[in-house]
Amino acid sequence: MPRHLPDHIDTLVVGAGPVGALAALKLAEAGRKVALVEARPEHAPVRDARALALSWASRQALVEAGIWRDDLPATAIDTVHVSQQGSWGRTVLSRDDLKLPHLGVVVDYPALSEALVTSLAERALPVAWGTRVTAIDTLSAYARVMLKSDAGESEVTARLVVLAEGGDLVDSLPGLSRRVHDYGQSALLAEVKCDKPHDGVAFERFSKRGPLALLPRGDGFMLVWTRTPEDAHELRDGDPAELEKQLAEAMGERLGAFHLSGARAVFPLTLKEVNHRVSRRVALIGNAAQTLHPVAAQGLNLGIRDALALAAALKGSADAGDAAALASYERARHLDSGAVVGFTHQLVRFFDSHGPLVSAARGLGMNLLDAAPGLRRRFAGHLVFGVGTQSLDKTP
Template sequence: MNATKPNATKLNEFDLVIVGGGLVGASLACALAESPLRIAMVEAQPFNTEQHPGFDARTVALAAGSQQIFNAMGLWEAIAAQGVTPIRRIHVSDRGHAGSAHLDAAEQGLAAMGYVADIRVLGQVLSRQLEQQANVTLFCPASVKAVQFAPAHAKVVLQHDDALHEITAALVVAADGGNSFIRNDSGIATFTLDYHQSALISNVAVDRPHRNIAYERFTDSGPMALLPTRDEQGNDNTFALVWTLKPEQVEAVQGWDEATFLSQLQQRFGERAGQFTRSSQRHLYPLKFLQTREHVRPRLAVIGNAAHTLHPVAGQGFNLGLRDVAVLSQVLIDALAQNDDPGDLGVLRRYARWRRRDHLQTSLATDALVRVFSNNFLPLAVARNLGLTLLDTLPPLKKQLVRHAMGYVGKLPRLARGLKP
């Protein structure tokens, strides 16, 4: 995607500057496609490269609510056409203990509880949509050097095309990830927690079809997840693996050849998914918890991983960010309809209040899963396995858990209900 000339009265004036063109930032711009807002998007990495956050080799588990949001944005058909794998059942177990639970889409009257999609595919679909939007100007590759907030506007200083540029906007949205420059430069405090764990990411094949079952297995080093996928030939016997490792395990695992890796994986996971037969390249990502103390200030909103970075144990990170997009886009469009300033703190507080419950519940639930299931204290192990067994026998509790996992939390924005924002 190439930068285009701004659709603005003055070339450096916009209504909205989105800093960060990854999945969350790009989704926000796409959600505002039919609005009159003049949008500038600032992204450091060129699109269509492996370095760009929307074009790496990982997969993401899209909750059913996220699928609904993409569908309302008019993007789901293009995403599905490139291949997604529905999750019809989820099996949860605790290594070394008898407790387990099963979540079944059919029992809940659903076609699927979620879908597994390549991040690369999502990035391609979003970038193609942005290319067609007359109200978006892309500054890429570009980096933010400074941001200044005044009562009437915000000014962003960019390094772009080997020169410094100044652009102004009513609102700046920080969607620039866990190490957000905008958040840090603005002095917004965060609560962070190092899990002292790393996530090993790989694609693995097994000797039988996966039957659209996702597996979550808790071990003493942390959770392991297998998400059903399809290989390049369309075979349904592959999984996206997320294996949580302790620091002392990382060096050894990095040195394993494929045969040793598969053997160790089999030992740790068991044979419920079948026999592991091959694996792809492995990638390691350090894990931490991050939550901002503030989500909005005058002329500033912080969304996605810039506002909340979660452990991947429940696969909620991107889904939480996409729900940020659904709410913020609706708040901004409603503000325009009421002739309100989109960067006014009163408007932005509507967004912050709306998102508070989901942020808190999802963050606390994810962190609790990591802590409770990574602890080998015997009474706690007994209690959590009893909890898994009870979950499997209490349909109302299971239904509530499934609804939360699908992203149906509190008051739903229009996009999450299948409507335009």
């Protein structure tokens, strides 16, 4: 048996990333006995180039769970500027639309991971580091989980298994299947600086070469550019001047000249979505439930809302794997998840065409949204709080 993991546990969370750790902490806060399984070794450095865009609501959820610390390096997003290259039309979303301190924040994945490890240790939650789940057998009263680590193979039973990662296990669970759509695209990530300050503005630009986001990060930006796999790898490995040139062409002169200031990385882009979030005594959250295209920066925010909804659904339930409570969780996440996944997927398709009529339609849509305060506020609220949420309804 992996170190610190009991033979039987009330709730076993698979994945100690932001979504899994949040779920574990919220469930433990409600009185559940919780343990986690994480494939990464405990002290292994996190080599992940991503900068995470968290909505203000997601950031506040991490604050309330004790994960977010005042000294965590983060950059505020106060405005989101949406436009398209070579055509008219734009939309500007502001924190003033929702009367919030900020629309969101940008934080590096390694920094957030370190805060997560600290929070789990402070709460003394058992974590089996360097351990993978190889199979799950769901029974009427509990689930049996097969584990593999350097110490060998073992198993543990749990009233409820929460899959925050390990989406490949979905295909073996009763009644579950995944829809997989390969976009045939890759995300190019790069740290860039420019001549003008970002002033807390995040840019969403639908360029002729593919949609890109510039997320404010420190005194520069994190670039996330959707390209063909061939383009992405050439720009990652090639002369920095070529990427700087193409970025300047896509963005114009609004920020001045661009300068690469750090490493570049490439990630393939695929949509993965499950047909159900519950299979007997297994609940799916985060990446195990859905993996999104980064065009709208909603993947992690959606996962955080999954974790909060699961903890809320199980509150007061004597049995962590109670079928009625888990059914309530699935119903609670149906509207928000379906709307965000569908919106993100259609957004990629809509902005993948560049004919004059399509560009004009996009421009008209952005201008209409920009000119209608009520509609713009509603749209911004969906991005920050989710679709059909109580928090959105109470926003001033």
